[in-house]
Amino acid sequence: MTAGAPRVAVVGGGITGLVAAYRVRTALGPDAQITIVEASDRLGGTLRTVDIAGGPLDVGAEAFIGRRPEVPELMAELGITDQLVHPAGKRPSIYSGGELHPMPAGxxxxxxxxxxxxxxxxxxxxxxxxxxxxxxAFKWTPGSxxxxxxxxxxxxxxxxxxxxxxxxxxxxxxxxxxxxxxxxxxxxxxxxxxxxxxxxxxxxxxxLPTPSAGPVFGALRGGYSALVDALIAATDSITVLGTRVSSLIGERRGWRVDPVGHFDVVILAVPAPSLSAILADTVPDAADAAADIELASSVVVAMSVPGDTELPDNSGVLVATDAGLSAKAFTFSSRKWTHLATRDTVLLRASLGRFGDDGPLDLTDEQLVESAVRDLATVTGLEIRPNSTVVQRWRGGLPQYAPGHLDRVADIEAAVRDVPGLAVAGAWSHGVGVPACVASATRAAAHVCEVAR
Missing domain, CATH: 1.10.3110.10 (protoporphyrinogen ix oxidase, domain 3)
Structure with a gap:
């Protein structure tokens, strides 16, 4: 129980942190003092929408699983249901052995x-x-x-x-x-x-999942920035950008978030390595477990190409890892999403980089575009000259769910569970998709609000 208006710090301004802050606002009301502390110069984390060829296109996550309810329900709460769109229903193909193959069914x-x-x-x-x-002969040890x-x-x-x-x-x-x-x-x-x-x-x-009658994926007409902007507006928080939290120190009542100040309760919605660093002295067992969760980096090259470009009639192409290409996938955005197909230009994205390979991050923007265009020509047989491009690097963008991951997550959550006024959340815990991050944020907010009321 806090005296006066509760002071809440949400460390991390990605989708998890933004949803956590919004849930705190709705639970504690207008008097709560909510501060979002973000190490980078922008909110949204790995959700980012850019303007290309006169309209929005996501260069991070672009879709969410349609059978999960978290994102549509959140959009309804925020009054942006009109932003909900679904894909055209086309399937991707796989590039392997020098040719395109249909995506295997079943x-x-x-x-x-x-x-x-x-x-x-x-x-x-x-x-x-x-x-x-x-x-x-087959052997499996239950629980392994x-x-x-x-x-x-x-x-x-x-x-x-x-x-x-x-x-x-x-x-x-x-x-x-x-x-x-x-x-x-x-x-x-x-x-x-x-x-x-x-x-x-x-x-x-x-x-195998039971086939669903509804769309497999959903997205936002204006890109994920529509969701990010709506969360920021509804939360009405203080935002501190360009500030990396170095430690968390327990005080007689609440926490000292270094270098920001004192707060009654804290939600840490940061990647696992940052979580480990922040909790090293305060909750060492959680810090040790979080330190074992590694991250993968990647690059997205978004392109606008001439409107008469005849891309294959697929949502995109996944590239086999034995194909000898730098790109791991192409999304034919104008084929995949009906709302993008109405533009005068054709939009697509190339993805490069996997766990253990940070090489693409070290290339210049020009080199990345050249590599993406070269691989696109190999995959499609088309010689394409982009009208415009946007390069987005995601250093440490996705956690790796290595063997034993659930045990590491359980150790983190168990170590933090009984620490008053502290909660943790993020893509490192129970799923990397946006719906899972929304669920993680909701649980964390509910936990700290019990103390802050």
Missing amino acids: TLMGIPATASSMRGLVEESTLRRIEDDATS DVSVAELVGGRFGEQVLRRSVDPLLGGVYSGLSDSIGVRAALPTLAAALDSGAPNLSAAVAAA
């Missing part, structure tokens, strides 16, 4: 339940490995965790990993099957294995 993050789904994408020897899975590569590569082979699984994991985590654990990234598969699935194929079949 897979779980690219892991097949049957060999037939991989036909044409992998060689016959790999198809036989998948078919033999049903009769090969391994990398996706160890599980899937050991049963189905490298081609399935590099041509089907890695392209999808690269899109979600900017990672590889080697850097992502089964239990955190594929919980339904882990559950099927724990339940005694006789082989990997059977586990994948049991873990």
Whole structure:
């Protein structure tokens, strides 16, 4: 219980921090003094919308999972439901072996339940490995965790990993099957294995989601900046930009947030390495666990190309990791989103960089554009000269959910749970997507508001 108007610090101005601040405002009312402290020079984190060819385009996250309710419900609260849009329904293709292939159907993050789904994408020897899975000896220890590569590569082979699984994991985590654990990234598969699935194929079949009648993805007509701006306006907080919090010190009542000042309660909505640094002296067990969560970096090159450019009739192209290209994916934005297809120009995005490879970050903007255009020509056969480009670097943009990730998250949350007036949240915890970040922020805000009231 605080005396007078509660003073709340939200450290981190990404989507998690903004939602946490908004939830605190709605719970504590207009008298609460809310301060958002952000290390960079802007709010929004890995959500960023730029103007290109006279209109908005996201150069960070661009969509959210449609079957989760958090984002549409938040948009309704903020009065921006009219911003909700859905994709055109086109599927991506996969570039492998020098040609485009249809995205395999009936897979779980690219892991097949049957060999037939991989036909044409992998060689016959790999198809036989998948078919033999049903009769090969299989062992899984319930509760265990391994990398996706160890599980899937050991049963189905490298081609399935590099041509089907890695392209999808690269899109979600900017990672590889080697850097992502089964239990955190594929919980339904882990559950099927724990339940005694006789082989990997059977586990994948049991873990496949029930087809949804509604759209798989959603987005905002004006880009994610529409959501960010609405949250900022509704929260009415004090914003401190360009300030990195170095430590958190418990005081007789509340916390000293260095170098900002005293607050009654604090929400830390920062990446795992920053969380570890801030809590090193105050909650060392949480800091130690957070230090083990690594980050991946990436680059997005957004392009406007002539309106008569005939891109393939797909939402984009995922690039196999054995294809020898720098780009990991292309999003054909004007094909994927109907609201972008009405423009006079064609919009697309190239994505480069994965976990363990920071090389793209060191290239100049000109070199990145040249690389993206060169790979685009290889993938599509089109020689394209962009009318305009925007390069966005995301250094440490996405956490890697490595084997044992859920245990690390549990250790962080257990260490913080009984610390009065402190909560933590972020993409490092229970999902990297925007809906998961909204849910994480909502839980953190509810926790500190119990103390602040």
